[in-house]
Amino acid sequence: MITALPSVDDFQAIAEAQLPLIDVRAPVEFQRGSIPNATNLVLMNDDERHQVGLCYKQSGQQQAIVLGHQLVQGAVREQRTADWLDFVKQHPSAMLYCFRGGLRSRTSQQWLSEAGVTIPRIAGGYKAFRQYLIDTLNQTAQELAQGVLQSWVIAGRTGSGKTALLAQLAAGVDLEAMAQHRGSSFGGRxxxxxxxxDFENQLAYRLIALNRNVGRQRIFEDEGRNIGSVHLSAELFSAIKAGHRVMLEVPFDSRCQHILQEYVIEGQQEFGGLAPWITHMQSRFVRISKRLGGVGYAKVCQAFEQACHQQQLNHQLEAHLGWIVYLLRDYYDPMYDYQLQRYPQPIMIQGSPEELMAFFNQLKD
Structure with missing residues (x-):
């Protein structure tokens, strides 16, 4: 019999404290989306959950519960309980949850209690917590639109180092980091x-942290609504873009060096060597081939192949500046100029990273 065990419904406190969580749902559920800081330590795996679900549809809840206990007993139960105990030992403030805060989380709590450990479960489970995070995003969009919160957008040409500047700002919201994408045609990781x-949940967590720790300023990089395969809601995107705009200005040579460092040096490290990185980059060139035009596409591909050949011969990277210069000068910069003309917005200030940093630091709420 399952005894009464503690439950918690203060989602804000959980998010602000960045509490570690045990997600006892099946892996297929966890992969669709989870609460930040959660670790998937299941009560039932995907196959067991599937069998119990079929039983529930065919024979009802009581038979499904019986089957669940039959599938997860003996050594299986002992191992899963041991996994939870080990996690709680490492994270004494942990809580746990299932989808609705129902039978699975209560069962997990009970087994832990029988093993001598009592931890709270999240009331309403993942479903209720997810709704709280959605509400946070919607509320932020409203507060930005109404001026309760103030949006700032850092604009600047490709390679200006907008992300690096954003990382130094207490009120910064790094959408690219949450999206695991650099936000450009070559931005895939x-x-x-x-x-x-998960992107939305991470963003909501960041906004909750800012609500607690900083004033009313919220600072974003100039992004499109889509960042790779994820996107902002139309309401939040519009509220962000309507904010004050600042322009980061960096010399062209410095921008080229930024791209060399981030997309070539760090990119090759990410992809595990030159060969897989080349494959990735070539697929990106194909993606923008129509915009480059036949001659432009051939030119940049040739410069890229020559640079890779030089790197293979002498391990030097400078030749990569050839295709980088071409892309910035003939592709990204004209596209950026077009966007500025299409969506003209006043620039509050323009300057170097140091000048913009000083500007943001003197802002008052």
């Missing part, structure tokens, strides 16, 4: 992007 749900 060597690992998959998060699900749309």
């Amino acid at each position: 060597a690992w998959p992007q998060p699900s749309q749900i």
Whole structure:
């Protein structure tokens, strides 16, 4: 019999404290989306959950519960309980949850209690917590639109170092980091992007932290609504873009060096060597081939191949500046100029990273 065990419904406190969580749902559920700082330590695996679900549809809840206990007993139960105990030992403030805060989380709590450990479960489970995070995003969009919160957008040409500047700002919201994507045609990483749900949940957590720790300023990089395979809601995107705009200005040579460092040096490290990185980059060139035009596409591909050949011969990277210069000068800069003309917004200040940093530091709420 399952005894009464503690439950918690203060989602804000959980998010602000960045509490470690045990997600006892099946892996297939966890992969669709989870609460930040959660570790998937299941009560039932995907196959067991599937069998119990079929039983529930065919024979009802009581028979499904019986089957669940039959599938997860003996050594299986002992191992899963041991996994939870080990996690709690490492994270004494941990809580746990299932989908709705129902039978699975209560069962997990009970087994832990029988093993001598009592931890709270999240009331309403993942479903209720997820709704709280969605509400946070919607509320932020409203507060930005109404001026309760103030949005600032850092604009600047490709390679200006907008992300590096954003990382130094207490009120910065790094959407690219949450999206695991650099936000450009060449911005894909060597690992998959998060699900749309996980991206939104991480963003909500960041906004909750800012609500507690900083004033009313919220600072974003100038992004499109889509960042790789994930996106912002139309309401939040519009509220962000309507904010004050600042322009980061960096010399062209410095921008080229930024691209060399981030996309070539760090990119090759990410992809595990030159060969897989070349494959990745070539697929990106194909993606923008129509915009480059036949002559432009051939030119940049030739410069890229020559640079890779030089790197293979003498391990030097300077030749990569050839295709980088071409892309910045003939592709990214004209596209950026077009966007500025299409969406003209006043620039509050323009300057170097140091000048913009000083500007943001003197802002008053």
